[in-house]
Amino acid sequence: MKVTVLTIELLLDDRLESAVRDLWESLHAAGLRSLATHRHPTNRPHITLVTTGSLDDLPGLDLPLPVTLGPVHLLGRALVRPAESPELRLLHALVWRSAGSINPLYEPSAWVPHVSLALNLPVPQRSDALALLAGLPPLSGHCVAARSYDTEARTVHEL
Template identity: 60%
Template sequence: MARTVELLLDPDLDRGVRALWDRLAASGARSLATHPHATNRPHVTLAVVPSLSGLPDLGLPVPVRLGPARMLGRALVLEVSGLREVHARVWAAVGSENPLHAPDRWVPHVSLALRATPGSDALLHGLPPMSGRAVAARSYDLPTRTVVGLPAGRDSAE
């Protein structure tokens, strides 16, 4: 069973990201604003794990900064800074089934659009960075498409 370890943003950052989703959709570009699943919300994925057992204390809240917008493969994302220490603790404790989450390859980001048209980042050129905090954590169960909240600080869970 594969589960994600994700960080959620404070209400102001969440609203700011959703406003960008809406801005992209209004311009006719692809956007997560049109993603219909009930679990769809702005987040940063730290890892994909078979079990939450051994997950370390996440030490939330943690200050973060979002921006600039860029293409990451075919996704339009906002870069996220401020999470390297949290990610390193998670990686050291539980690793990840996704090699792109290895510390030397991980690109912390919040997705704005998947399968975006190349150059979509130009729609958000010059966007000022947004600052706030990662305040909560959750785990998305990939097979069942459900989420459970994770405590912000603990020794282990399952």
């Protein structure tokens, strides 16, 4: 029996989304792994709040909310830009309490909010990717919409 896993994700304003997509393309142009090559129609820059089995208890999401993308770094095998704001942390805690999560990485004490640039970055590419994107200034904008991704059906719907 397959278990449906749903994400709750925040989408970025046009300027932030464009900046992240530009980083995807820069990595790809340098011959490095990047989400630019992930061609599924649901692929777009986002911040995942939680993974859950149901959206039944999801609270209202008060958007837009401010967010700042920080310097590029590795998060495990992923290349990411961290995403921060007090409002983001408050919304995450509310969603966690209401909808819960089936993954302990999304517990408030463990959650590392971020936007992914590359997943499963090979070890030999890591230093090149970090060097390529070193020194980027923080970039502020807003999370403007929310969606849920169904990992079994590979579809999204707006929240």
